[in-house]
Amino acid sequence: MEIAVFVKRVPMVGGKVVVTADGQDVDTRMSGFTVSPHEECAVEEAVQIVEREGGSVTVVTLGPPEAADQLRDMLALGAQHALLLETDGREWGPIATAAAIADVARHRADSGAAPFDLLLFGNESADTGGFQVGVRVAHALGLPAATGIKRLERTDGGLRASREYRGVQESYDLPLPAVVSVKEGINLPRYPSLPGRLRAKRAAIDTVTPQWQAEGLRKIGLRVPQETRKRAEVLGTGTAAVPALVALLDELGVLP
């Protein structure tokens, strides 16, 4: 199976997110970069499918030149090919991002390479959380789409994709080619192996430069939500705090 997986470079944030002085971006001077856990799981899922039935995994990102680092991280997890849709660092909206991604799939079909059978996305990007790029790509290419998927199985004609809705398991039978967006929990991503990392370091990364377009949703500014909670009231230390804790639970009405 030929599989493309789409990942987005985002800052790695720990205890809190810091916004730059102009309120336009997350301050990344102190942080590393990563991809969303959903996307890492998408790469793992693709690698497992190809290990089982052959084919290849191509990881694709749209981002600044430095996003090549994230592509190498994904190559180290077992992807075979990498493609960078290089930007000038400006933020791209979901409509423009989906258009650039759909172009990749079309060009691949035109160029005579085996077309993608499966396009895997994260359920949402970690930073902007638009919940939509995969679905927009599916419509642009006329493909079926399933989102929020936590289990993928091969069927005769294609794939069975499942997720949980209000405590009930629901599944979708998809013909191929298809678009699937997955959630963390679908698998447990492996750690990169040393040979994997060495291979990734040397691997070639294809680059194309798509055209940015403005779209209807425009960021005015970012801010940290007002902290509503104060510093906690300390009930005590160690087991000596247990009577106070029991009294509190009683007051909250949660004791049997």
Add this chain to the structure above:
Amino acid sequence: MTVLCLIELGDGGAAADASLRALTLARALAGSGGGEVAAVLFAPADAAGPPAAELGAFGVRDVYAVQAGDGYAPAAWARGLAELAVSAAAAGVVAAATDRGSEVLAHLGAITGQPVAASCIAARWTSPGLCELVRHRWAGSLLEDAALEATLTLLTVASDAVPAEPAASPADAEVHSFCPDLADTDLVVRAAESAQRSGGVSLATARVVVGGGRGVGGPEGFEVLEELAGLLGGALGVSRVVTSQGWRPHRQQVGQTGTKISPELYLACGISGAIQHMAGCLSAKHIVAVNTDPDAPIIAHADYAVIGDLSQVIPALVEAIRAR
């Protein structure tokens, strides 16, 4: 300017709580444009009547029951909404940012070629076609002020951050049936539901959640936390470290990439309080942290704290509750 709000049906055919929260924001948006909110639900023709009185209390005068075949088909639901928006001359469509709501609005954005603002907590029109809004980024750890310019305003609502408020003056809701023209391709992707429900108290709706993080130390340590959760009629929730170590299954993970919880009490044990974890418990009423580190970030988010080793505090707590 009419705003259509997608209503998902919960247990027993009542409107889902998340949808009532979305309806509250949709009503405010409609009001900012001098219009009204209408409810849209997808139900097979033979289903029990839609919860008209319940929706009327939220100011809904028109309820559209869309016939789009049996079961859930995201593209078909979006096609139904797109056609209804034209026929009802709607200026906006709103849904709760649930799995289904987010998915249907993404399809609707693609079908209509319009932008979608996801996870909004406030929105109003400043002029026709121009909407000023606040939305979540980083799962609510950051707020974005944004402008949305569109011929059809499409939003999802971060329902854990918006309360459900009935309208000041309730309306008499009238139900209309609507039959969209669906293409075969709209029905290719369709959910087949399995009958069985997962057992036990659901994490998302539990009144009490007992949380365990790396500080629990290993898979064995969760036994006593589960015992406590059982005693309090609650559910066990865990951090991402716990699921990525394989100590507990991912469906118990609380946070940005796990489940969002909104209990009366969240007792977080051995959890540091990383921003992605806290994103999953923004709407917990009370947070109590048990942590050996008085400077752990979670202390700044908690209402109460016990400074100590959870492997001593929790068994002692279980014993004290049993002794009552």
